[in-house]
Amino acid sequence: MANWLKRILGMEKCYICNNKAVKPRTYINDEGEKVPVCFKCVTYAERRAMKKVQ
Numbered sequence: 141m142a143n144w145l146k147r148i149l150g151m152e153k154c155y156i157c158n159n160k161a162v163k164p165r166t167y168i169n170d171e172g173e174k175v176p177v178c179f180k181c182v183t184y185a186e187r188r189a190m191k192k193v194q
Contacts, residue, residue, distance in 0.1 A: 154178035156185060166193040 152161040155175035164176035167190040174193055176183045186192075 152176040154181055156181040167191065168193060 152163045152164055153159065153176070154164070155167070155169065155177055157178065158164075159178065159181070161176040161178040163179040165179070165182055166174050167177050167185050169190060170174050170191075
């Protein structure tokens with residue numbers, strides 16, 4: 141299924157914990173891809189120095 145279709149239907153998974161992304165925020169991973177991170181994992185993403193997408 142296409143990435144944009146998953147975002148529209150709300151089936152995003154958190155990049156860090158692989159659960160359904162609740163209140164997702166978008167970060168850039170090490171490969172330069174935009175990835176969703178759930179609200180609970182935001183602090184871990186910031187400790188890993190992942191850049192936040194504006």
